[in-house]
Amino acid sequence: MTTALSIQDLRKVYGNGFEALKGISLEVQRGDFFALLGPNGAGKSTTLGIVSSLVNKSSGKVSVFGHDIDTRLTQAKQCLGVVPQEFNFNPFEKVLDIVVTQAGYYGIGRKQATERAEHYLRKLGLWEKRNERARMLSGGMKRRLMIARALIHEPKLLILDEPTAGVDIELRRSMWDFLTEINAAGTTIILTTHYLEEAESLCRNIAIIDHGTIIQNTSMKALLQQLDTETFILDLKEDLDEVPTLDGYVIRSRDAHTLEVDVPKSAGLNALFQHLAAKGLEVTSMRNKANRLEELFVSLVDKNLKQESA
């Protein structure tokens, strides 16, 4: 299978001496929906900046669909669409002009560019706003405008740097549907996000970057299997007299009718429910305390921090 993105021993030292990337290596396969996660300042945006030619690398190799960015940059750029974290269009230009102009930079003539712009702006619910100045759009619309702009040359690899930041949940879900659709149609997608639920539900493979190094690079499924313990919140029908205890589980009371239970993966939930039923406690609802990926992410980053401090 062709590699959509290959990064080898990539380093970046900024002018002030800060080492943002300490020799990371990464491969994203064609057709993948890939999550690149990490805390703020971990090196995600620097990595994506280098891939998209916005940041000069200090050393290392990057190739996009086999095109080395040092020797075949034009071909690499043709394969790439970028949705940056911050709004970077001219706010005084009209929506349609922004998208059509971007197409022109890829050598797409105005007629074809306008047809494609109509397609993507309609898909993203912006066609009615095509003659509005970009600054008049809402935050969510601005994000969708950047997606339409990034897709106008129909790239094979789409990089999305926090595309749903500040977007309401309904719109976020419609953007997820859209991204799933274009991924299914063959576009490889690399996503960075702080909404880990988003990464978990969309992405098949994942890398976690922290302090300029990759601390995990695996499939989402394999990563989630590393989670030893999940914490659940149980709502009870009646108030508690005392917090029940059960070997193998850590049970805490949140309030008179809510329990918080750490459930080891090996133990499962059946024994817990049997025990609560025996105590006469009826559970009315249950939910994860945090997103599973979020729990793992926090523990991995904490572990990395402790190792670095040691």
Place this chain on the structure above:
Amino acid sequence: MNTRLLWTAFVTIVVKEIRRFTRIWVQTLLPPAITMTLYFIIFGNLIGSRIGEMGGFDYMEYIVPGLIMMSVITNSYGNVVSSFFGTKFQRNIEELLVSPVPNWIILSGYVIGGAARGLGVGFIVTLLSLFFTDLQIHHLFITIAVVLLTAILFSLGGFINAVYAKTFDDIAIVPTFILTPLTYLGGVFYSIQLLPEFWQGVSQLNPILYMVNSFRYGILGVSDIDIGFAFAMIIGFILLLGGYALHLLNTGKGIRE
């Protein structure tokens, strides 16, 4: 990118630039028209009638080529410096940087966009001057060539300024403290023959003198300097600044981290 794709990308940048300055015509096209009309009225009509002849022509006739050239210089420079710095400031330079457009096309697009504004304003000022004097073009080729090359040269200057600029102050410093004094002292309002010999020599170090005088030669047929040398100098500066601007783009100075 093949030639057709490069051409499309180039035209896209030029059209975007022209659309920008025509969209804000109240800021870009109207002020020089008003300023130059005031120059024509005050220096040409009111004061000029008392000055008499300059270089064998009415004072109004003498200053018109210089004022047209002054408009071309300041507007070519001003267009590129503000447009490219604005593009950096708003980060929409990233739209170009992620695309496969080669740097020489980016530079050419901005420079031709700047030259278009310079020439557009020059045309407006020329039309306005016709209300005050008759313009007889002495040498059409020289007139067109020198105004075009000068617009390109100062567009390149504006581009380099914009690459280095980090704040809005930085895009005002060169036009205010270098370009305006050099233009005013570049023979727009007077012939350097009026100056003492020492200051004539000093004036000849001012590159704008050669552009103003070449343009004046194209229109009136008189000049304080050698036209061949002036052309060589303008073309030399274009090659020098063009090469340097391209080097800045290739190294990512001021635009890539």
